[in-house]
Amino acid sequence: MNIYKALTIAGSDSGGGAGIQADLKTFQELGVYGMSALTAVTAQNTLGVQGVYPLEPAAVAQQLDSVGEDLTPDAVKTGMLFSSDIIRTVADKIRQYGWNNLVIDPVMVAKGGSSLLLREAVQSLIDHLLPLALVTTPNIPEAEILADMSIANLQDCEEAAKRIRQMGSQSVVIKGGHGSENGIVTDVLYDGREFVYMESPRIDTRHTHGTGCTYSAALTAELAKGHSAAEAVRTAKAFIRAAIEDGLGIGSGHGPTNHFAYGRRLRAEGSERQ
Numbered sequence: 345m346n347i348y349k350a351l352t353i354a355g356s357d358s359g360g361g362a363g364i365q366a367d368l369k370t371f372q373e374l375g376v377y378g379m380s381a382l383t384a385v386t387a388q389n390t391l392g393v394q395g396v397y398p399l400e401p402a403a404v405a406q407q408l409d410s411v412g413e414d415l416t417p418d419a420v421k422t423g424m425l426f427s428s429d430i431i432r433t434v435a436d437k438i439r440q441y442g443w444n445n446l447v448i449d450p451v452m453v454a455k456g457g458s459s460l461l462l463r464e465a466v467q468s469l470i471d472h473l474l475p476l477a478l479v480t481t482p483n484i485p486e487a488e489i490l491a492d493m494s495i496a497n498l499q500d501c502e503e504a505a506k507r508i509r510q511m512g513s514q515s516v517v518i519k520g521g522h523g524s525e526n527g528i529v530t531d532v533l534y535d536g537r538e539f540v541y542m543e544s545p546r547i548d549t550r551h552t553h554g555t556g557c558t559y560s561a562a563l564t565a566e567l568a569k570g571h572s573a574a575e576a577v578r579t580a581k582a583f584i585r586a587a588i589e590d591g592l593g594i595g596s597g598h599g600p601t602n603h604f605a606y607g608r609r610l611r612a613e614g615s616e617r618q
């Protein structure tokens with residue numbers, strides 16, 4: 345049996361809805377063996393972020409060496425990286441181990457407003473990490489910062505995607521969760537040749553904590569299995585749509601998505617057909 349393996353380089357969310365925890369749950373649900381290198385520990389729940397404790401860059405490097413020298417991930421993703429020092433360390437190790445199947449989720453701010461990336465680190469992300477990416481997955485506010493422009497409609501999304509691609513990422517997906525056009529959420533994929541729009545109805549819920557992490561982890565899992573970026577973004581969209589639609593309703597603030605939902609639906613469809 346061939347085991348596909350994916351590595352997430354990200355922060356820990358004690359509440360379990362975002363960060364490393366969302367990534368590992370998503371890898372598991374999609375049948376991919378998950379590995380992790382922590383960049384920071386956050387004290388966090390559905391009400392917000394109560395504390396952020398970045399790790400020493402040497403601790404991040406050592407985790408990456410432990411994985412890189414032994415386990416050979418089929419795909420890698422980054423999430424919360426917090427500082428320029430951590431970004432440079434991560435970029436060096438990604439180059440050293442030749443991890444080309446790389447998804448960069450340029451996490452900057454948690455939904456409640458707490459900063460997960462120091463302002464001074466944005467340029468390091470652009471200079472050191474984006475040139476290594478197979479796919480970069482900003483949400484609209486992150487795309488505005490990276491592309492240095494405001495985004496009000498899908499034409500602006502296309503322009504921002506072009507600018508971010510010029511920074512070296514082979515493909516860019518601008519996730520549409522923060523936009524709003526007639527009740528439709530549109531993610532825009534640009535691979536340098538064409539724009540692909542992935543639309544779904546906007547689900548009216550406050551339980552969207554960790555949507556971006558979960559989406560980019562699903563994308564990474566599908567890349568690990570050998571699917572193309574165009575195929576992987578479709579599965580990722582279906583995964584996050586099910587996870588938001590079947591929200592768990594836990595916690596008294598912005599609750600997590602349902603990482604079980606996509607797999608449960610597939611299994612239910614399979615048993616109906618039998």
Ligand SMILES: Nc1ncnc2c1ncn2[C@@H]1O[C@H](COP(=O)(O)OP(=O)(O)O)[C@@H](O)[C@H]1O
Binds near residue numbers: 483520521545546588
């Ligand atoms: N309310 C919603 N209804 C349907 N899809 C959503 C909703 N919010 C986010 N999504 C989807 O979740 C994924 C993550 O998007 P987004 O929330 O913009 O990222 P982030 O968590 O990084 O801010 C995208 O595929 C987006 O289309």
Ligand SMILES: Cc1ncc(COP(=O)(O)O)c(N)n1
Binds near residue numbers: 354
């Ligand atoms: C450790 C960590 N990483 C990433 C996010 C972003 O998730 P979201 O923007 O969906 O709340 C988060 N809240 N915590």
